[in-house]
Structures are given as C-alpha cells and as structure tokens.
Amino acid sequence: MSARRPTSVDVALLAGVSRTTVSLVLNHIPKVNISEATRKRVFEAARQLNYHPDASGRKLASGKSKTIGLVRLQSSEQVFNDAFLLQVLVGIEQVASQRGFHVLLKHINHSNTNEYSQLVTENFVDGIILSGPLQNDPELMRLHQEGVPIMLLGQMANTDIPFVDVKAESGSETAVNHLISIGHKRIGMITNAKLEYSSAQQRKNGYINALTKANIQIDDRLIKEGDFTPASGFLAMKEILKSSPLPSAVFIASDVVAIGAIQAIKQSGLRIPRDIEIFGFDDVPMAQYYDPPLSTIRLPAFDLGWAAGDRLIRLILGEKLDLNGILLDTELILRESTSQAV
Amino acid sequence: MSARRPTSVDVALLAGVSRTTVSLVLNHIPKVNISEATRKRVFEAARQLNYHPDASGRKLASGKSKTIGLVRLQSSEQVFNDAFLLQVLVGIEQVASQRGFHVLLKHINHSNTNEYSQLVTENFVDGIILSGPLQNDPELMRLHQEGVPIMLLGQMANTDIPFVDVKAESGSETAVNHLISIGHKRIGMITNAKLEYSSAQQRKNGYINALTKANIQIDDRLIKEGDFTPASGFLAMKEILKSSPLPSAVFIASDVVAIGAIQAIKQSGLRIPRDIEIFGFDDVPMAQYYDPPLSTIRLPAFDLGWAAGDRLIRLILGEKLDLNGILLDTELILRESTSQAV
C-alpha cells in the first residue's frame, strides 16, 4: 500500500545531481563548493519527496548513533516512588533534543549489570548516563577503560569517571546546622537508602559533620536506614520512637521516606512540629503540599539532568571537559515541619 | 588505544567458517543445516572475541530497529507532577526488554507534533506509544494511514488507531456512586486536566452519569477544571469553597490535583472528612501516605504500560490483534478522606 520510503538516491535523481551532492548539501558540510542554485534544487527535491535520512544507514556510515542511554540502577519497586527521577529525565531529554540526540531509557537491577554494557557494545548508544551507581561495579570500570563515554549521576569512590552530583554532604550539613541553630541537641536521622549507595553515605556524612562540629555526641541508636520508600521510613521511625528520651528533631534524607516517617509519628499521637520536628531532603514536588509542608533541601533535579546530558554529549563529541566532575548547589527550604524560631 | 570492535568477519575467521554461517548460527535460524561441531566453534569464537553484533548494521539489513518510542504529549511543567507516568514507563520497559526491544523516550508539547513523526520517518523506532493524545491530531492520522504501528495510551474519538486505556468513565462513576451511597447529595468535581484531554472528558462523564442516574441535578458551579498540578487544584477548590451551600463531598479526578485542593480546604479551616469529604483518582503512590489517606480509584498503571508495550510489539511483529482497543479495570480504594459509614 504505502510506497517505499524515499532514499537519497531518489532525491538525487529528482534534483538531477549525484547522491554525494545530496548528502553534502543536506548535512550542511562546510568548505565545499556547491552553487546556490544546486543547493536550492536539492532542498526542494528533498522537501517534495518528504525525504528523511535513514537513521541506521547514517549511523552505520558515521559510527555515531546520536543516542544516549539513561541507565537506572534500581529495582522496579524503588523507582515507583522516585519522583525525583522524572525531573532529572526531563532535564536530560531537553538538552539532548536541543543537540539532536535521542534518549534511551533502561531500568536494571543490580544483579545483572552487564545488561547495560550491551547497550554500548552493540553501539546502540554513544554513551550512557548512569544513575544510582554502586560503590563497586567492575563492569562499569571495564567500559570506562575501553573509552566509552560515561557520565555518573552521583559519585564513585576511587575512580576518574566523570560525574555530575549534588553537594549532598554540605546540603545535609546545612539542614542539620539549621536544626542545631534553632536549639535542637538530640537529633535523629533516617537515611534515604542503604549505605552502599554513595548518596546515602554522603547525606549521612553531612549529618555527622554538623553534629561533630557542634560538639554533639553521635548516638547510633538514633540513626536508621531507609530504603527509598515511605514504608521503609515508617518502619525506621517506629524504631526511633522507641528510644528514650525521644529526639526533638529528625533529619530524614529523603522526602519520600519522610512521608512514611511522618505517618508513623502521627499514628503515635505526636504532633509536628510541636512534639518533634522533621527535616526532609530532595524537595519533591509534593513536599510543599504535604501536611505539614516539609522543610527540606532542594536538589536542582532538572539542572542535574541537564548538566549530565550536556557534559556527556560534549564527551561524545570529543570535547575535553574542564573538570572531571561538577557539584551543584542545594538550597535550604524552610517550611512548617520545623519551627521558625531563631 | 582500545582495539576496533570485533565484527562477524573476525568471528568467522577465528572459527574457520564463512560470515554467513556466523550469522545463521548466532541468530538461531531454524531449518538450516549446520553441524553441532561447527556451531560450537562459532559460539566459542564469538565468546572469545566478546562479539556483539552492531545494532545499526543489523537494523539496516533487517529493516527493524527493535526500538519503540514512548512519546509523551505534555509540557515539561506538567510532567513534573505526573507520578503515574513513571509506573507506566516501568511496565512498558519491562515487557520491551523481555522481548528484546529498547525504549526511547520523548517529551514534546503540542505545538510541534511533527517532532515525533520524525522518530518514525527516520526509522529510528519501529512504532510508537503515544500518551496523552489530543482529540485532533492530523499528523498522527497521517502516520497511522501510512501503516506505522501506533498504540495510544488513552483514546481518540472517530479513529481506528489501536489503544489501551482504562475504564475511566466507569471508574469515576464508581467513585461518585460510592459518595452517593454514603449519603451525599451535593457533590462537587474538579477535573484532572482541561477537557481537550480525552481522559478529562471521560472522568467527567462518569461523574455526570452517576449523578444523573441518581436523579441529582448537575450544578455547573460545582465543576471546576484542574490542570495536572496541585496548584491548579488549590485554585479550583478555592472557587468551590465560595459556593453556598458548600458541597459535602468533592470528587477530584486526580490525586495530584487533589493534594492542592486539600491544602485549600485545610487553609480555610475545614476538616476532612468531617466537614467535607474528598475522593481522588489515580492512586498515586503517595495517596496512601497522605493526611488524610485518600480514597481513590486505582489505575493499573504498570499493567497499562505493560499491555501497551505488549500489543505494540505484537503489531510490529505483524501479528493481528484480536481487539483494536482494550480497557483495563480500575479498583475502588477506600481510605480516610471519605467517611466509612454505610
């Protein structure tokens, strides 16, 4: 029924030139001598046939696929709750589309990391953005050694893989400093994830730093691990609520986890911020609409995605990056889950 | 530095066979006579060289890219709040990866719909899943006419484009019926989006149906439009709260929009569900953790994505679908934003 797609040959025939000329004109190759009249004819022919170069032919010839892969190392269950990812995604996709790149998405869990290396060994993508890297991933190191462009969202220790991350440690420190400044001395913490995740470790470090600098003793019984989900926050907070004396404030390194924790607090009859104050992290879209609205640390999610995409593409195009990694600033957001007192 | 990627020629040389044989063996072509010994040699050579066929070469030769495009017709701002999309995405991606397909993501806004047709005219993808279709999209119709495999998430009127959707209308009706059954007579509504979106119209229809069947007069002053965001819900509810007498319950066709609306209610000093009851839609992950936990209609988001991906791939593979469109069931979820009374 539908006619065969037009190829560059068809355009060449219609314009009365060679296929080479068509390619040169349509790709705007500089430093090549084609008369203005011929150029017009080629453009007109292409338009008339509704010609669009075939992506695979192009890719095969040039070796470039103009596609980047976004690989998300997480289980399906975890990703359900990660509102943050969507904003990052939009950032990546926006810069990619600006530069004429496509974005391929892949969720995989930790058990089979070699799944994503396939993306690149098959030349399906020119490079990958890896979100949620583990501290130890030999397959990733192999790809990096082979010269595959990789951009980490987050960081890996002992590695020179380029990355884009957020100043999570200083963000946490700022949050906890704020709690200290308004008078808290006994401050609990729930992590956003297990400590194998670099982001979890960083956020915990900020908490430790703030307490240490303020000469407050660290109490391990007040530190619990969350695991991305509200449910994990609920359980963690239940544990913390068993301690005595209770902390007067809890820093929860993820808004999503905090939501479960808050439910546990309400269920136990305590009020926020009157009985216990809560400080979150991420500034998820919902944080400002929650009850109470969450004091939190805003992550520049969109900017993070944008920067990662931008830098990866520059890497792919062969540019040299000035810095191996960049760290974006966080922002302190004060709302009603903490008291406003000075 | 890094050696050239191995090609099928390298494998053939190492195994001492022709390139054709390599291709036949590695692709498990049935009905072809290759001895077991030779097969072993080929597999071993491929493994030893870490050979992976080049995606573009393959695509060029076969004409199939084994990639599907997920196109999201929405502005960046709207997508920020759409937690639902992520679950759909996971469903699509899971079935795709099972069948050996990749998923390409593209957000575009309504102004330039031809952007996604490019995906397919360049043969970048074998087919597309279109989320959030408008009621009128000539470019889409053109692609469909040309035989491009398309799967709609949602529906388009007057069209035979295959789709996967949710029984939104009956879901809404169920929700409003429940409100009626527990004694409400004056029930407001806030839509999830502008009525140009088919999903918005469907959900509103369910509301109308329920009221009509119960012989309750429709009061247009109690129906307001939301627009995906909590902020829009906040404003819409402010409007509704000006009416007199107040509705005793409001059906809000989106949990995310409901969250803004609830804030408006709380701000005005009213309590939920004591003074006014709220019924949501979507069962966003956060709904159960909200305060109060939201009564809502659960959409089978993962299943929706899975079904869309599955059916699109079957279309791409040339299978004939038994039904042009399928509708998935919703589920009534009762929580504490509505009274439990019978």
Next chain:
DNA sequence: CGAGTCTAGTAACACGTGTTACTGTTAACA
C-alpha cells in the same frame, strides 16, 4: 550403478548513508 535427496556450508547481493580522492571546467595571472 545412476538418479535423486539430503547435508553442510558459502558467494553474493541488499540495506542507505558518510566521506575521500578525484575529474573536468573556467578564471586568473605572469
């Protein structure tokens, strides 16, 4: 023992593009 069939494998073409090295023509210049 000759004709046919089955086995194991290959040569050769097709897919659609990017790009380099080359040709033929015209203009400039000493």
Next chain:
DNA sequence: TGTTAACAGTAACACGTGTTACTAGACTCG
C-alpha cells in the same frame, strides 16, 4: 600562451549485518 588556482560536482569505497540462491559432496534407494 602555458601554468595555477578556484570552482562544481562525482565515482567509488566503507560501514556491518541479514538473507537468498547456489554448490559440492555424501548418502539412499531401486
């Protein structure tokens, strides 16, 4: 008038794979 240089465009190769049509030998069977 002969040598260069600029101009306008092309022929031909490369990219890596899928697939069809074919061949050469071994085996079967009457």
